[in-house]
Amino acid sequence: MKILIVGAGIAGPTLAYWLRRTGHEPVIVERAPRLRRGGYAVDFWGSGFQVAERMGLAPRLHEEGYRFLEAREVSGSGRRIAHFDPLRLIDGYGGGYVTILRSDLSAAIWDALQGEVETVFGDTVRSLHDDGDRVLVEFAHGSPREFDLVVGADGLHSLVRSLGFGPEPEFERDLGITVAAFDLEGYRPRDELVAVTHTVVGALTLRIGLRDDSTMFCFMFRHEGETPQDDLMAQQQLLRDRLRDVGWEVPTILEQMPRARTFFMDRASQILLPSWSRGRIALIGDAAAAPSLLAGQGSALAMVEAYVLACALHEADGDHRAAFAAYQSRLQSVVRTKQDAAIGMGSAFAPRNRAQVLLRNVALGLMNVPLIANLAIGRSLRDPIVLPPAPGS
Template identity: 45%
Template sequence: MAIGTVLISGGGIAGPALAFWLAAGGFRPTLIERAPHLRTGGYVIDFWGLGYGIAERMGLEEEINRVGYHVREVRFVNDRGKRVTGFGTDVFTELTAGRFVTLGRSDLSRLLFDKIKDTTEVIFDDEILGIQEHPAGVRVNFKRGGERAFDLVIGADGLHSGVRRLAFGPQQQFEKRLGYAVAAFECAGYRPRDEDVYLMYGQPGRMLGRFTLRDNRTLFLFVFAAGNDPVPATLEMQKAVLRKIYGGGGWECPRILNALDGIDDLYFDSVSQIRMNSWSQGRIALTGDAAFCVSLLAGQGSALAMISAYILAGELFRAEGRYQEAFRTYETLLRDYIHTKQRGAERFATAFAPRTQLGLFVRNLVISTFAIPGVARLAIGREIADALQLPDYRWPSPTN
């Protein structure tokens, strides 16, 4: 095999998934993650379809369902906490043949890392500062680890990819903001608790969600209309933005903002997509959100990370390391599929947090029709369906 060593930047979902499949194909992956350890907390994801199927191939189905949640209802409430509309999740279970679970993104990342601990060199608390390609490979300069050589470098480092910036150019060349920002945090001891119910409270241009976690913890998700201003630089500035936007809200807004006072880990970012004409350049390629972020609101980023990692590794294996050929086929197989997901995510963003009272009314009215037999299936089925056939790469090494 012409290619042996592959450096992967990013320890979220795409990075460890790619390392797993590269090792299964006989490559020698190294994964570097800027954080000093695996991340915890964050937000929950809905996980289904082809991403779930790849997790099954990795032998993760039992663990995913053990750590995950099986949501019974999505419930929209008013200022007084009374149900306005909502829907049961039976339709998701039906459309996915029971292969649908909600779980913490950090939990999925941890399960993936457990799968690569014996096959992948993992470097925490370091990052790539420079990449220099030459005919025989790529020289990489690390912040703490000096210089090393690899055959390929793959950026799996998310929306704000450092590899993309170093190899392709600044983020603003490729980022398409969808006009919203998102924040999330967890706290302990919050009451009330509504097991397996996702509650959502909306006002024009903003939404606040609450989801009950295990171990006496609760997750809060904020989505609100935003301009093109940069993300606030400090934790206190980010908290101040949330207090300003949600300070006059009803329902549990005052209590949730009080809970915000005691936390020191807050996820806060713009809702953006990444649009690129090419996901590779020479010996350097991108996967997952680094290549084509569909946006957090799409709810499919982790599944798409799993899919793209599987196909990228598979094409490198199938091409016996001829990376130019593998990168071309990888894009050919995925680009139309990803473009469809991005268009759907743009539509979903405006429905998630409508900017006007009329928009909220119409959104709630549409959701109310889900109670009519068959309507929810028609409305949701197109978004849940995966119009992509996963290749079978016949990996030489065991995959579970």
């Protein structure tokens, strides 16, 4: 089948890789003029890592990723008040875990396509007409084309979902937290392979040192108003207004923010859809069921969903209705569980009061106790997803 994939992030190219292996003809369209850079660092593990291994990506991910030696919480003066060794916990659950920039993960998947998938950058869909036998797609710039199937892999604010399923507010659960991330070159101080956090009521700041003397900062803060979209100046002003009194290194970081090489901001939201498909149109990744940035496994889930959908299409021998149903049936309960778990993480990333800040710091220190660490985090590191055999193998 000729299958249009909208979005060249994580899920889209993963799906294209496996569709091409099983004889389909995927076409990717991406609104951005090129692969996106910047974003934030993700903890990548579990079944998503297994998919990456089956694509031959594991060596590259380990090479380009990071294994942090310490997670450290500091006071406003920079004094260490809690810490633990993340490797001691992670390595207890086997390999297949890496912290990596989301854009580096995306680039690795993209390179696996080896230039063999038609891709159109700088364009997106404008309308979708599913007549039951095919989907007529009108693009914002290109000429109309027909496809057997259309898959939306275009993220939290999916245009395919809006066109084919309904407006975003009908399916979005806003968690009341905004996330921002950017990187600076030459920032000081610098702590190699240490994830340093400073947490106050309503906000968390994370600083991590990257390669080539680059430092990434991530901010999570409670925000009840509108989060600006596609307006860099408004986004950076929101950060200044909301975080100017946070303390620690934050005033210096915000002062240097205008020279950031990349910048990302969005609200932490979840997508709750009763069905991930309609007719010949399906959704994967955040477009289908975003767990939110608080869940910590969105990129891995995106790869799993793409892989399972490709497997389902292969097993159904072209019956898209059966394939779409099998794909959702296999994954929906697991995804909903992770979404529900993410809601409770808000107090860890942006505590509502001083008591939650203190509780968070105590819990962080207790991560050095294996039994407590296992009870608190270990369960989330045991991924319950069992992948089907690789299609086309």
